Amino acid sequence: MIVGTAGHIDHGKSSLVRALTGVETDRLKEEKARGISIDLGFAYRTFPNGERIGFIDVPGHERFIHTMLAGAGGIDFALLVVAADDGVMPQTREHLAILDLLAVRRGVVVITKADLATDERLLAVEIEIEALLSGSALAGSPVIPVSSATGLGVDTLEALLSQAAREIGKRSAKGRFRLAVDRAFALQGAGTVVTGTVLGGEVRIGDTVRVSPSGLVARVRSIHAQNEKAQIGKAGDRCALNLTGERIGRDAISRGDMIVDEHLHAPTARIDAQLSVLPSEPRPLGQWFPVHLHHGAAEVAARIVLLDDVQIAPGTSSVVQLVVDRPIAAMSGDRFVIRDTSAQRTIGGGRLLDLRAPARKRRSPERRALLQALALDTPRAMLAALLETPPYYVNLEQLARDLGLGSEETSTLYDDVIRIPPDSGDNVMAPSRWLRLRQGLLADLESYHAENPDQPGIGLERLRLMGEIRPPAPLFRLILQGLQRQGVLSLDGAWVKLASHVVRFSPKDEVLWGQVEPHLLGEERFRPPRTRDFANMLEVDEPRMRSLLKRASRMGLVHEVAHDSFFARVVVATIIEILQDVAGTKAKGEFTAADLRDRLDNGRKVAIEILEFLDRHGVTLRRGDLRRLNPHRLDLFGNAAGDEREASQTDFQEVNAERRDPVQARPVS
Structure with a gap:
């Protein structure tokens, strides 16, 4: 004790x-x-x-x-x-x-x-x-x-x-290790020593830890717990840790730092919190009110951002956002105190809620619901509430980190979840919400196809915004890729469609398309005939030829790169691959229109038309005469094979608890 x-x-x-x-x-x-x-x-x-x-x-x-x-x-x-x-x-x-x-x-x-x-x-x-x-x-x-x-x-x-x-009794040693540093000094013959109270978890001699918020890595050389030599320091102990490591000197660590498990190092400078103002405070707290924030052993200047339209009166509580002058190492649920900037009086204090608070849309109803969920007493109750709060999914890895939970504790948070694994960690949804998302998505696709039978599909972002549940775009793409692997729908570059949806030419147009397509895919593919050229070549009316090519564009077979200039979809994807190769040979990845012209041998005018088309779609980013590729848009025209192969390695299915994460996950269906 x-x-x-x-x-x-x-x-x-x-x-x-x-x-x-x-x-x-x-x-x-x-x-x-x-x-x-x-x-x-x-x-x-x-x-x-x-x-x-x-x-x-x-x-x-x-x-x-x-x-x-x-x-x-x-x-x-x-x-x-x-x-x-x-x-x-x-x-x-x-x-x-x-x-x-x-x-x-x-x-x-x-x-x-x-x-x-x-x-x-x-x-x-x-x-x-x-x-x-x-x-x-x-x-x-x-x-x-x-x-x-x-x-x-x-x-x-x-x-x-x-x-x-x-x-x-003794505090539970479950969770990940955290020690709030209240002293740091150099001891002759030993090196850097820090002392403080272990707030959670345990640490052993030989463990690798992080100094937060600086991020320095250190190894625990020896431990004193409750002023006695020890092999282990546990939650509730007063500990002295002898640390060693590159750049680990007395001046590298100071009062207010945290020594943490490597998984917990995630400093933050913007936190939503529950704040109570003492009755003794002489006046209400207004917007952007300056304070000194005390958390653990740290003291840092901060500003209070009100999340309501009214000031916080003495003796009342409110949810606020704390914007600190420099990042701090904190956990959701930590207590804090605020004092005035002249250090004359204590103003109030409370509990930290969301360590990843947004700078925008911080007053939205969705944010309020999320903060109410984070204010609940237990991690299990928090997760259950978060899964029923927009956006209806939770990144388990981030939640466990912000609460300081270890793998064993994380495994007890939820009995039945649907796992959606993006690049950054394990996202989960409640089974009922997943079912609504899946059914709504397929219903939206079916409705779109009924209203637009001649369209090859709908854009990813448009489909995402149609839904009641709107996961972030990267997560939404991963969901679609999982459903594609199940054979439910099809992804084709920027288009999404039901697997059963087919767009066809009329028999008459099919014959004409059979004459046009070889020119779009053959030797002329990088400088194909324009609409008038096709009309003259095939001896058809120019309006009819334009109508055919426009329909082919709606079907996703071609793209109108410039007025009356149509390129086959696969050719546009090939051009993007060529540009990737060109950029790879250039300093900073920047290239000119002449570089593309020389590779395609299609003339400066056509090369510029292609690049301006890619500019409009965000595939290329222009600065003067130079351009570079936008890595986030390279698959827009179907150049997504690499991404889909990567995503397919983690399918929507039950995750082996011993191999990945102990939280039980149901297969997506």
Whole structure:
């Protein structure tokens, strides 16, 4: 168990810790000279029942509230100290408010200097404390008079702490490792050492970890847990880690950093959060309100973005977006505190919800529903709610990372999901939502074919936007590719159609097309005849020839690259492949119209027409006379064989739990 002190300056917090442990926590020369705590102090004691308890002694001066916050983030139990002579003071109230905001629910109030007070005075202070605690998380906590000088009440306090340690027990070591750094220093003969409270998971000697948010990689050379040598450090332990690695020096790590499992390194600078403003705040908080954000042992400047149209009044709560000046290492569910920019007062605090908050559309109904889901108490409840919230799918890998979950815990989140594996991780949908998506998609295709029988299909983006459920475009393409492999539909470049849908020429046009097609695919394919040329060559009316080629374009057989200039679809795909080859030989991948003209031997005018056509469709990106290919649009005209081969390696079917991820997944049907 980790116990943290709290209370006003000169109320005897350090003396109380010394009486309990025999350790002097004021180690700095200035602290000893001035008789006040300036930095965090640490002490440990093994109680007669075998419980080893760590103590974090925090400074009480208002100038060092930021230091108090750095130590309070990982405590299990609070020692709220009130001196018998002074009674409740300003920092008593502020420290108690901070404990409330950090959700510290267990504690005891100690009336120090009890040997110097009369019984009447002690009773008056107890009444004052009872009123102070009313409505707080520590309401109803024991109040014990103690004298660090004479030992009065120390035995009673020790017994209470020992009992609390048994009741609280050890924190679960499940999940991934996180340690909030509150000290970093160099030790002669050892190197870089960091200390802090393990917030989750466990770490062993030899493990590879990340320093976040910097991203530096380190190896754990040795561990001290609860001030004793150890092979392993677990959640709830005060740990010192001796770290080694490239660029791992004392100056590379500082208070506020996190030492984390490699999977958890994902710094963020924009977070949606639930914020409660203290009743003591003099005025409402408005848009873009500047604050100091305290999270773990970190302190960083931030701005508050309101997600409602009204300001946040004192004593009320609201969902907000926190925009921080520099990235921090955080987890969904972490507690935080905000103070004013002059460090004079604590404004409020709350709980982090979404670590990947968007800068746009942050007030939409979909965002509000998502944040309500993320505010639920358990990961399992969160996932169930998220799967019924737009966009109706969840990236399990990202959710597990943001919640600090390991593979074993992730496997318990959901019993029955449909897995959709994109490039970036495992996406899942609820079976009912998948069925609605699939049925709606096929119904939209059937309706489109009925209204447009002469069209070869519908564009991917248009089809995506027709649906009630609209996955992001990359995920939507993956879904379509899975359905194509099942034989339900067909993907042809930019077109989607039902597998059963066929567009045909009339018998008369079929004959004429048979005369046109060889010219579009033969030696003239890179400079095919224009509409008038075809009409003259085949001795048909120009309007009829134009009608035939327009129909062929709607059928997806050709593309009208320029007015009355039609290229076979497969030829356009071939030209894109040629441009990829050309770009591969050029510095920065940039090429000119002359480069294409020389490869196709089709004249400058036709080469420019082709490139302008590709410009319009986003396949090429032009800057002056130079162009480069857009890698995200290369498959627009059917050049997608490589992408489909890659996607086919992970089909929509039941995923072997031992091979991939332990969450059970049903096959898509």
